[in-house]
Amino acid sequence: MEKKSIIEIHNLKKTLDDKQVLNGVDLTVYEGELLAIIGKSGVGKSVLLRHIIGLLKPDSGSIIIKNVDITHVKQKNINYIRQSFGVLFQGGALFDSLSVHDNIAFPLRERTLMDEKKIEEAVSSALDEVGLSGIEQKYPAELSGGMKKRVALARALITHPSILFFDEPTTGLDPIRINAIHELIKTMHKKNKFTGIIVSHEIPEIFSVADRIAMLDDGKILKVGNPEEIVLSNIPEIRRFIYCCPVKESSFRDPITTLYSRKFLEEYSEILIAGILRKKTSLGVLMCDLDNLKGVNGRYGYDAGDILLKESSTIIKESVRKSDIAIRFGGKEFLVLLHEVNESSLLSVAEKIRVGIEKSRINIDGEEISGTISIGVSRFPKDTEDFWQAIKYANVALYNAKDSGKNRVVKYTQDMWKTSNKEAEE
Amino acid sequence: MSRITAFMGATFLNFISEVGKMGVFLFNSFYMACLPPYKWKLTVRQIWFLGYMSLLVILMTGAFAGMVLALQAYYALKKFGAEALLGPAIALSLIREIGPVFTALMVTGRAGSSLAAEIGIMRITEQIDALTSMALNPFKYVIIPNFMAALIVFPLLTVIFDVIGIYGGYIVGVKILGINGGTYFYEMKNYVVMKDIMIGFYKSICFSIIITWICCYKGFFAGYGARGVSKATTEAVVLSSISVLLWDYIIGSFFIT
Numbered sequence: 288m289e290k291k292s293i294i295e296i297h298n299l300k301k302t303l304d305d306k307q308v309l310n311g312v313d314l315t316v317y318e319g320e321l322l323a324i325i326g327k328s329g330v331g332k333s334v335l336l337r338h339i340i341g342l343l344k345p346d347s348g349s350i351i352i353k354n355v356d357i358t359h360v361k362q363k364n365i366n367y368i369r370q371s372f373g374v375l376f377q378g379g380a381l382f383d384s385l386s387v388h389d390n391i392a393f394p395l396r397e398r399t400l401m402d403e404k405k406i407e408e409a410v411s412s413a414l415d416e417v418g419l420s421g422i423e424q425k426y427p428a429e430l431s432g433g434m435k436k437r438v439a440l441a442r443a444l445i446t447h448p449s450i451l452f453f454d455e456p457t458t459g460l461d462p463i464r465i466n467a468i469h470e471l472i473k474t475m476h477k478k479n480k481f482t483g484i485i486v487s488h489e490i491p492e493i494f495s496v497a498d499r500i501a502m503l504d505d506g507k508i509l510k511v512g513n514p515e516e517i518v519l520s521n522i523p524e525i526r527r528f529i530y531c532c533p534v535k536e537s538s539f540r541d542p543i544t545t546l547y548s549r550k551f552l553e554e555y556s557e558i559l560i561a562g563i564l565r566k567k568t569s570l571g572v573l574m575c576d577l578d579n580l581k582g583v584n585g586r587y588g589y590d591a592g593d594i595l596l597k598e599s600s601t602i603i604k605e606s607v608r609k610s611d612i613a614i615r616f617g618g619k620e621f622l623v624l625l626h627e628v629n630e631s632s633l634l635s636v637a638e639k640i641r642v643g644i645e646k647s648r649i650n651i652d653g654e655e656i657s658g659t660i661s662i663g664v665s666r667f668p669k670d671t672e673d674f675w676q677a678i679k680y681a682n683v684a685l686y687n688a689k690d691s692g693k694n695r696v697v698k699y700t701q702d703m704w705k706t707s708n709k710e711a712e713e
Numbered sequence: 714m715s716r717i718t719a720f721m722g723a724t725f726l727n728f729i730s731e732v733g734k735m736g737v738f739l740f741n742s743f744y745m746a747c748l749p750p751y752k753w754k755l756t757v758r759q760i761w762f763l764g765y766m767s768l769l770v771i772l773m774t775g776a777f778a779g780m781v782l783a784l785q786a787y788y789a790l791k792k793f794g795a796e797a798l799l800g801p802a803i804a805l806s807l808i809r810e811i812g813p814v815f816t817a818l819m820v821t822g823r824a825g826s827s828l829a830a831e832i833g834i835m836r837i838t839e840q841i842d843a844l845t846s847m848a849l850n851p852f853k854y855v856i857i858p859n860f861m862a863a864l865i866v867f868p869l870l871t872v873i874f875d876v877i878g879i880y881g882g883y884i885v886g887v888k889i890l891g892i893n894g895g896t897y898f899y900e901m902k903n904y905v906v907m908k909d910i911m912i913g914f915y916k917s918i919c920f921s922i923i924i925t926w927i928c929c930y931k932g933f934f935a936g937y938g939a940r941g942v943s944k945a946t947t948e949a950v951v952l953s954s955i956s957v958l959l960w961d962y963i964i965g966s967f968f969i970t
Contacts, residue, residue, distance in 0.1 A: 337842075342842050376839040383835075393847075
C-alpha cells in the first residue's frame with residue numbers, strides 16, 4: 288500500500304543572526320509514522336520543528352501540512368491546522384500558575400465545549416496512561432523533570448492530535464527515565480496511531496523508537512531512512528555522529544577484516560530486531576566457520592592466517608548485498624545477517640560464499656593455499672522469535688555441518704536442537 | 714568619523730525599529746482586546762496581583778508622601794502667612810501630580826518588574842509557544858488581562874494614594890503643626906475642582922497603559938536564559954519610570970496651557 292504523506296517540506300531556508308541555519312531542507316513525513324530528526328547540537332533541528340509548528344517563518348521554501356502550505360496562509364488558517372497538533376516541548380512548557388490537572392485540562396477547556404465532568408474524566412485517564420495518577424493537585428514546580436515531561440505528554444495527547452511533535456523529549460533525564468519516556472512514546476503511538484516527529488540526540492536509543500530517521504547536517508537533510516539504513520550508512524557525517532568519535536567507531540570494526548565486530552551487534556541488535564519486527568519481514572542468519580584456519584596458523588604462521596581471514600571476509604562481503612550485515616563473530620567465525628530473503632535465496636547465498644572460499648587461492652611464500660568454510664543457516668523470526676536464539680540455532684546447524692565432514696551448508700531443523708540438547712545432557 | 718556616523722546611524726535605526734515593534738504590539742493589544750473570547754477570570758487574577766498585592770505599598774507611600782508634603786508646604790506657606798492653605802496645597806499636589814506619578818512608580822517597582830519577569834520566563838520556558846501551538850492567541854491569555862486589570866486598578870490605587878496622602882498631611886499639619894482641622898478640609902473644598910480630579914484620573918489611565926505596555930512588551934520579547942529575563946526586567950522598570958515622568962510632564966503642560 289502506498290504511504291500517504293502528511294507533511295512535505297520543500298527547499299526550506301532560514302537565516303538567524305546572519306547564520307544560515309536551514310539551507311534547503313527537503314523532507315516528507317508519512318501518515319502514522321514516527322520520524323526522528325537527529326543531528327549535532329545547534330544544527331537547526333529545533334528550528335526546523337518550530338517552522339513545522341508555525342512558530343517561525345522561513346526565508347523561503349514551503350511546508351505543506353495536510354495539503355495546506357502554512358508558509359503562505361493567514362494566521363487563522365494555521366490555527367485551524369494547529370488544532371490537529373500536539374507538542375511536547377523540551378522543558379515541558381507547563382503553565383507554572385496552573386496545577387497538573389488544570390494544565391492537562393487547559394486545551395480541552397479552551398478549545399472544546401466539553402463539560403467539566405467529562406474533562407475531569409479525560410484528565411484522570413490521561414494521567415493514568417502516563418502512569419502519574421494522583422498528582423492532579425500538584426504544581427509544575429513540585430514535579431521532577433521526568434514527571435513534567437510525562438504531564439506535558441498527557442497534555443499534548445488529551446485532544447487526540449493526529450500529529451505530535453516531540454522537541455528533545457528526554458533532554459536532561461537519566462538513562463532510566465530516558466527509556467521510560469521512549470517506551471511511553473512507543474506505547475502511545477501504538478495506541479493513538481498519531482504521526483510523530485521527534486527531535487532527539489539519544490543515540491542509539493532513538494533507533495528503537497522511530498520508524499524512520501532523518502539526519503540533519505549543515506542545514507540540509509543528509510539522509511532519510513529506516514534505523515538500519517542509518518546505522519549502516521557509509522556517509523562520514525552520519526558515522527561520526529552515530530559513533531561519536533573515531534575510537535568508538537573503531538571498536539565496532541574488526542581491525543583485520545574491517546567487518547563489523549561482535550560489539551557492534553550487541554550495541555545495535557535491538558534496532559535490527561525492531562526493524563525486522565516492524566516491517567514484518569525476516570532475517571537470514573548464516574553462522575560461518577573457517578574449517579582450516581587453525582591448520583594454516585600452525586603451518587604458515589598467524590600472518591598467513593590473517594591473510595586467509597581477510598580473503599574470506601572479502602568473499603563474504605562480495606557475496607551479499609550492501610544492506611546485509613557481515614560480522615566477525617569470533618576468532619574464525621563470521622555471522623552474516625541477510626535482510627528480506629526467502630529460504631532458497633538464503634541457501635544460495637550461503638552456497639555462493641562456500642564455493643567462493645573453496646575456489647579462492649592465496650599465495651604464502653610461493654605456495655598456494657585455499658580454505659574451506661562450513662555454514663549453519665537459520666531464520667529469524669521464522670525459526671524462533673528470539674534473535675539471539677536464532678544465532679544459536681545457526682550455530683547448532685554449523686556444528687552439524689562440521690560433524691558431517693565440513694565445507695558444507697546445513698540448514699537448521701528442530702531435531703538438531705533436540706539432539707544438541709541431548710548430547711549436552713549426556 | 715565614519716565609524717561614529719555608522720554607530721549613530723545603526724543606533725537610530727534600531728531605535729526606530731524598536732519603537733515600530735512596540736507600536737505594533739500596542740495596536741495588537743488593543744485590537745485583540747476588542748475581540749472575543751474575553752478572559753475575565755484571568756483579568757480578575759491580574760486585578761488581585763496588580764491591585765490588591767500593591768495595596769500595602771500604596772498605603773505606606775501615600776501616607777508618608779502626604780506627611781512629607783505637609784512639612785515642606787507648611788514651611789513655604791508660613792513665610793507668606795498662608796498656613797491655612799496647607800490643605801489645598803497638599804490636595805492639589807497629590808491629586809494632580811504626586812498621586813498618579815507615585816502610584817505609577819510604586820506599581821512599576823512592585824508589579825511591573827514581576828510582570829516583565831513572569832512573561833519573560835513564560836517566553837524562555839516556551840509556555841507562550843505552547844499556547845500558540847495549541848492554536849490559542851497568547852495575547853488573549855498573557856497580555857490583554859494585564860491591560861484590562863491595569864486600567865481598573867491604577868485609578869483606584871491613585872484614589873487610595875490621594876486619600877491616604879491627604880490624611881497623612883492632616884496628621885502632620887493638624888495634629889503636629891497645629892493647623893485647625895476644619896480649615897484644612899474646608900479650604901480644600903474651595904480650591905480643588907473637578908478638573909483637577911480628572912487630570913489625576915487621565916494621568917492614571919495613561920500611566921496604566923504605558924506601564925503595562927512596556928512591561929508586557931519587554932517580557933514578551935525577552936532574550937534567552939536568566940540573563941535575557943533579567944535584562945528585560947531592568948529595561949522594563951527603567952523605561953516605564955522614565956516614560957511615566959515624561960508623560961506626566963507632557964500631560965501637565967497640556968492641561969496648564
